[in-house]
Amino acid sequence: MTSGVLTFLGAAGTVTGSKFLYEEEGQRYLADCGLFQGEAAWRRRNWDDFPVDPASLRAVVLTHAHLDHCGYLPALVRQGFQGPVICSESTATVASIVLRDAAHLQEEDAEHARAGGYSRHNPPLPLFDTADAERAIALFQPVGDRAIELPGGTTVRLHRAGHILGSTFAVLERNGHRLLVSGDLGRQQHPLLRPPVTPPAVDAIVVESTYGNRKHAPLDxxxxxxxxxxxxxxxxxxxxxxxxxxxxxxxxxxxxxxxxxxxxxxxxxxxxxxxxxxxxxxxxxxxxxxxxxxxxxxxxxxxxxxxxxxxxxxxxxxxxxxxxxxxxxxxxxxxxxxxxxxxxxxxxxxxxxxxxxxxxxxxxxxxxxxxxxxxxxxxxxxxxxxxxxxxxxxxxxxxSAHADSDELVDWLAASPEPPQTVYVVHGEPDARQALADRIRKELGWLAVAPQHSERVRLW
Missing domain, CATH: 3.40.50.10890 (Rossmann fold)
Structure with missing residues (x-):
């Protein structure tokens, strides 16, 4: 029996920086590749070396094109990643826009800091530049609504998530075991997009909790x-x-x-x-x-x-x-x-x-x-x-285009079978804990809120 391992390299203890490292039988995959945003303590982590050799990653799977889910990709490429980046067609289109803009802002902010003399670094440098962004974009491999085999033998299928144009949740499968990574889930009443599809039966779920302790009122x-x-x-x-x-x-x-x-x-x-x-x-x-x-x-x-x-x-x-x-x-x-x-x-x-x-x-x-x-x-x-x-x-x-706490619980409850474990991520500590508590009490499932850099056995 093999035992998949998942490491929470972002969005654990904070709302941003989604990066989940899945390893099994010597194969490594990264689900989402986001930038940390917000408090300086988290933003500084963007400058840390990636904890494993980026060249050892067989593929990156992007759920959608928001910066906190795709924005670290040029930095990963700068450090040596050269594998495919799997995403939906619309995510490839929109993420290309996002990464080019992010590179421009990185360069512009570094220049502002140099001209204004308010950086601690001399000279101030961008985390990545336009050339890094273009190299990352060249790795995009858009896929449709079907399962595909990744390098190293793991399969992945992307399902509609209804959060932004092109957004998906990903189901990775190997040796009969399945891991679902939600990305960001949309609302039932998004004014432009259809709602997320029902999750399939899986062994483990990584679910976002941005609004895990709140309910959305209708727009007044x-x-x-x-x-x-x-x-x-x-x-x-x-x-x-x-x-x-x-x-x-x-x-x-x-x-x-x-x-x-x-x-x-x-x-x-x-x-x-x-x-x-x-x-x-x-x-x-x-x-x-x-x-x-x-x-x-x-x-x-x-x-x-x-x-x-x-x-x-x-x-x-x-x-x-x-x-x-x-x-x-x-x-x-x-x-x-x-x-x-x-x-x-x-x-x-x-x-x-x-x-x-x-x-x-x-x-x-x-x-x-x-x-x-x-x-x-x-x-x-x-x-x-x-x-x-x-x-x-x-x-x-x-x-907000994020599902609220009721919508998150209802989406999970629609799964045909309970997973072994739900890992609650991508939320402030109170929101993550509140959603984990609701999942345990209302669904009777094992739900935990992992910490940054924590490693867990999936099965």
């Missing part, structure tokens, strides 16, 4: 409309930091609905994120091609992302002009947790003005500027300088 469209309308009447700007992948599309789809129903005034809506624009094109292509993961009512519609005066900002010069727009408007810009990107310049200019409103539309990881704003900070540090926070800051967690 009237409240959102009032917030935007009141800001416009003050002569202010509504600034929406939004994840470029998926969240920007959801925000625009929602704004289009509000405009159609007369719940907000006619306002120009600027999308200022090169990555968001590229991801939006990916969504439009998926709609044109009638991708099966999309909700049926979305396929065949006119542009579902245009609120009536949609303006796509491409150049840096156009972006800079938006720092002083001179009229009420809505600006949607990345990143969603204000960790980088063009939104930082907009925050620098819009936060000090009491007329403006900042709407937070997603989970804010501890240690990010977005979390500081959510927690009521009176100032935030951007590019080495403190910026006063006088604008109204409002949280809209209803926009």
């Amino acid at each position: 469209r009237e409240r959102l409309g009032r917030l935007i309308t009141a800001t416009a009447h003050r002569g202010g700007v509504t600034l929406i930091p939004a994840f470029a992948v998926d969240r920007t599309a959801i925000v625009l789809h929602t704004l289009a609905g509000l405009a159609h129903d007369g719940l907000i005034p006619h306002l120009p809506v600027f999308v200022d994120s090169p990555m968001a624009l590229a991801a939006l094109n990916a969504y439009r292509t998926a709609i044109q091609e009638k991708a099966p993961e999309l909700r049926p009512d979305l396929v065949g519609t006119d542009d579902p992302f245009d609120p009536g005066d949609l303006r796509l900002v491409h150049s840096a010069e156009e972006s800079q002009r938006l720092n002083s727009p001179g009229r009420p408007c809505i600006i949607v810009s990345a990143s969603g947790m204000a960790t980088g990107g063009r939104v930082l310049h907009h925050l620098t200019h819009q936060l000090p003005d009491r007329r403006n409103t900042v709407l937070l539309t997603g989970f804010q990881v501890p240690g990010t500027r977005g979390r500081s704003l959510l927690d009521g900070a009176t100032s935030v540090k951007i590019h080495g300088r403190y910026v006063p926070v006088r604008a109204q800051v409002t949280d809209l967690p209803e926009f």
Whole structure:
């Protein structure tokens, strides 16, 4: 009998950095390859050498294209990984966008630090560069909805997860044993995507717990409309930091609905994120091609992302002009947790003005500027300088594309057989423990919350 071993190299004790090393019969595979984000103690781990020789990995399996699930891949390639990266077709498209943007931001942040003299390192260097990102992208091997054999004999099948375009959960199988890695699971009522498919019978499950201790309320469209309308009447700007992948599309789809129903005034809506624009094109292509993961009512519609005066900002010069727009408007810009990107310049200019409103539309990881704003900070540090926070800051967690605690438990309960063990990951400590407790009490399954770098026998 063989005994598979799983090592939790990320997303254990924190929400980010998903990396799960599966080893059996001398073969090594990595499920997800994410960057740590948020608190400095976790971000510093991005610079650690990978704990095993990256060249010894037979393959990487990506569940989806968010940075905390795919963003470490260029660094892994820089350290010697050369195997295939297995993912869905849409993940290959979107992850290419994400990795190129991440490399650009790495290089840009290093240059900002050098010019501003606020780095501890001399000279400041990026974790990876554009060349590393391109080498990683060249390794993508998109697969459809079928089981494929990986180098070394393990098979993998990707199933729809309904979180973002292309998102999947992965089932790896060897010698009759099966390991399921959930990635991030979507909601039953995602406005653009169909919900996750039912999990198959497996021996072990690695499940996310981002909202493991919370339930989502339905989006209060009237409240959102009032917030935007009141800001416009003050002569202010509504600034929406939004994840470029998926969240920007959801925000625009929602704004289009509000405009159609007369719940907000006619306002120009600027999308200022090169990555968001590229991801939006990916969504439009998926709609044109009638991708099966999309909700049926979305396929065949006119542009579902245009609120009536949609303006796509491409150049840096156009972006800079938006720092002083001179009229009420809505600006949607990345990143969603204000960790980088063009939104930082907009925050620098819009936060000090009491007329403006900042709407937070997603989970804010501890240690990010977005979390500081959510927690009521009176100032935030951007590019080495403190910026006063006088604008109204409002949280809209209803926009989350993560399954909540009820949806996670219901999804697990739909499995045809109980697994031997459920490993609860990708959540803050309270959320992970709360979900593990619910799984034990309500399903009667063994559920644990592993620690960072912990190794476990799977079977």
